[in-house]
Amino acid sequence: MAKHDPHRTERADLGLPDTIRACLFDLDGVITKTAVVHAAAWKEAFDAFLREREGDGFQPFDRVGEYDEYVDGKPRADGVRSFLASRGIELPEGSPDDPPDRLTVQGLGNRKNELLLEKIRSGGVEAYDGTLRYVRAARAAGLGTAVVSSSANCRDVLRAIDAEPLFDVRIDGVVAVERKLPGKPRPDTFLAAAADLGVEAAQAAVFEDALAGMDAGRSGHFGYVVGVDRVGQADALRAHGADRVVQDLADLGGQA
DSSP: OOOOOTTHHHHHHTTOOTTOOEEEEOSBTTTBTTHHHHHHHHHHHHHHHHHHHHOTTOOOOOTTHHIIIIITTSOHHHHHHHHHHHTTOOOOOOOTTOOTTSSSHHHHHHHHHHHHHHHHHHHOOOBOHHHHHHHHHHHHTTOEEEEEOSOTTHHHHHHHTTOGGGOSEEEOHHHHHHHTOOOTTSSHHHHHHHHHHTOOGGGEEEEESSHHHHHHHHHTTOSEEEEEOSSSOHHHHHHTTOSEEESSGGGGOOOO
């Protein structure tokens, strides 16, 4: 007779396969309503750079198409490199402590981060209530929980919404640098979170809103990949590897 799993019903209520033992959540756009703030900060930083370089006739940064394709979900410097390469622009790499006005990859990235923090300070941080309820329900069902983000501000954002205790593991931009983990679309940060939770990739579910995160979930061979569609890109999320797409995690269940 098969051994009874006391959490099987709970996992079904969460919309997850019975084999899942841990949930790995992206931060911006999944836990918090900060993806739109990131997009606005990137646009402001890139448009100022392009205007200075090319004059008033510059082609503005597209905060939907180009943001999704080149920037969303990636470590900051990777996003800068990817976008500049798409425009055929080369800048010196610089160093991580470059000031925001220095014309280097790192300086431009730091300018974006400065703008982001200004916007967060002025507007605050909001959480998606459906996600927080889902995380609590997952923990009540005995599943491990981790936050996996390219943001170096992840811990501060979680504290701002009183959500830090909801996650057993945090793999963010700070931890990735410490451990020399490449960022999304590589799966290394998600794999590190699963390992820290003591589960195999096949036993972990990934929750992401970014196409780079979908790619990471697919290439890491995770047990289940949920695409969270906040901006009307359900087809793209599926094309990049989502097993299921929802507009909010409340749609999966788990309303504890």
